[in-house]
Amino acid sequence: AQSVAQPEDQVNVAEGNPLTVKCTYSVSGNPYLFWYVQYPNRGLQFLLKYITGDNLVKGSYGFEAEFNKSQTSFHLKKPSALVSDSALYFCAVSLPGGYQKVTFGTGTKLQVIP
Amino acid sequence: EADIYQTPRYLVIGTGKKITLECSQTMGHDKMYWYQQDPGMELHLIHYSYGVNSTEKGDLSSESTVSRIRTEHFPLTLESARPSHTSQYLCASSSPSTVPGTDTQYFGPGTRLTVL
Numbered sequence: 001a002q003s004v005a006q007p008e009d010q011v012n013v014a015e016g017n018p019l020t021v022k023c024t025y026s027v028s029g030n031p032y033l034f035w036y037v038q039y040p041n042r043g044l045q046f047l048l049k050y051i052t053g054d055n056l057v058k059g060s061y062g063f064e065a066e067f068n069k070s071q072t073s074f075h076l077k078k079p080s081a082l083v084s085d086s087a088l089y090f091c092a093v094s095l096p097g098g099y100q101k102v103t104f105g106t107g108t109k110l111q112v113i114p
Numbered sequence: 115e116a117d118i119y120q121t122p123r124y125l126v127i128g129t130g131k132k133i134t135l136e137c138s139q140t141m142g143h144d145k146m147y148w149y150q151q152d153p154g155m156e157l158h159l160i161h162y163s164y165g166v167n168s169t170e171k172g173d174l175s176s177e178s179t180v181s182r183i184r185t186e187h188f189p190l191t192l193e194s195a196r197p198s199h200t201s202q203y204l205c206a207s208s209s210p211s212t213v214p215g216t217d218t219q220y221f222g223p224g225t226r227l228t229v230l
Contacts, residue, residue, distance in 0.1 A: 043221030106156040
């Protein structure tokens with residue numbers, strides 16, 4: 001079984017400050033990890049994914065995420081938050097091979113305060 | 115912005131009605147998915163398709179059905195809507211990546227269904 005946990009329902013950060021949205025995973029095997037963002041009344045948009053190799057993955061809109069195998073984490077980060085980053089962020093995990101069963105986390109609402 | 119469309123965007127309907135939620139994509143993707151999402155909550159996969167004439171049930175049991183007669187079209191049907199079906203329904207598609215299991219999914223804007 002595979003699962004992903006986003007321990008914070010909401011994260012508040014001041015504009016210009018660094019932001020972190022946390023994600024931990026549980027799988028048997030080597031995971032593929034994803035971050036998606038959902039703006040109000042919109043579908044999800046892909047931000048970035050980790051497949052293998054460099055633990056630091058860079059994605060869209062200045063976001064990056066660090067894969068940490070020992071801590072089974074894949075936290076999303078951005079050096080300087082923008083008000084427009086306010087949205088719902090989903091972490092997701094899948095396993096290699098066959099049909100891609102993707103399991104999404106419960107989502108974290110990011111609120112960037114001007 | 116991905117080329118995947120859902121109609122209607124909002125639907126309010128009475129109990130017992132038959133409804134079809136439309137999903138179309140112009141990217142030629144073989145894989146398509148339907149997710150159910152309650153407000154501000156996680157997504158639950160209810161149906162998916164590998165390609166034409168392929169449909170599978172997802173993790174969350176659903177009374178809905180789907181069909182895949184054309185690559186670009188993946189409609190979801192509820193024969194008899196009930197208040198428990200009130201939710202947001204998201205359609206997505208993906209094309210196989212060079213590394214199996216790493217597909218990027220492209221999502222439509224969703225249909226918010228309210229059953230009275």
